Amino acid sequence: MKRIVLKLSGEALAGEAEFGFDPAIADRICAEIAGVAKRCQIAIVLGGGNLFRGGALELAGMDRVTGDHIGMLATLMNGLAFGDCLKRAQLKPRLFSSVPISGIARGYSRDDAVQALEEGAVVILAGGTGNPLFTTDTTATLRGIEIGADCVLKATKVDGVYSADPMLDPAAIRYDRLTYDQVISQDLKVMDTAAIALCRDHGMPVVVFDMASVGTLTRLINGEMVGTRID
Secondary structure: OOEEEEEEOHHHHHOOOOOOOOHHHHHHHHHHHHHHOOOOEEEEEEOOOOOOOHHHHHHOOOOHHHHHHHHHHHHHHHHHHHHHHHHHOOOOEEEEEOOOEOOOEEEOOHHHHHHHHHOOOEEEEEOOOOOOOOOHHHHHHHHHHHHOOOEEEEEEOOOOEEOOOOOOOOOOOEEOEEOHHHHHHOOOOOOOHHHHHHHHHHOOOEEEEEOOOOOHHHHHHOOOOOOEEEO
């Protein structure tokens, strides 16, 4: 893999806590990124669920569009914090946002993002797609297609895709490989349907893996079969 999009959920950045940003977790992830950054161009899409959960507030009566706009800002907050961690790992972060804020984050441009990658920066893509009603999974796939990535790597808390939640069902079957249509027809909840359909329509492979397992990202970049591949 020469260029990837790494999708990190907000929950992964919270660590064991249910809320907030855990610098120790982020530093460990950044150290692993530093180990492969010279061999692979890396763009990162961050979720915001560790700071704001719009779904829960929508059930309480908040307008969905308003909640999604707040969620976009949450991803930008994570982007700023994660960029600081990348600097401590001796990497050069470049933060772009679909919701630009003068003096904090420049607006996303495909050409600028590609140029930054080619100059050796680790690119952080915040702000979601810039539109409500789209998830950060869709953002990751959309940006991956735009920048010509080889693959979208989705980091989760489990080591791949299962037929059911392995935490609740000990008989759940782990898949090594799936097609896009299998994910959709079996409703496997890997990504939202729009994201998977976008990958299918543009031939963008997805690998779902456990980022908490040290060395997994390095093994993926080296071409090893890790996690579950969807193509």
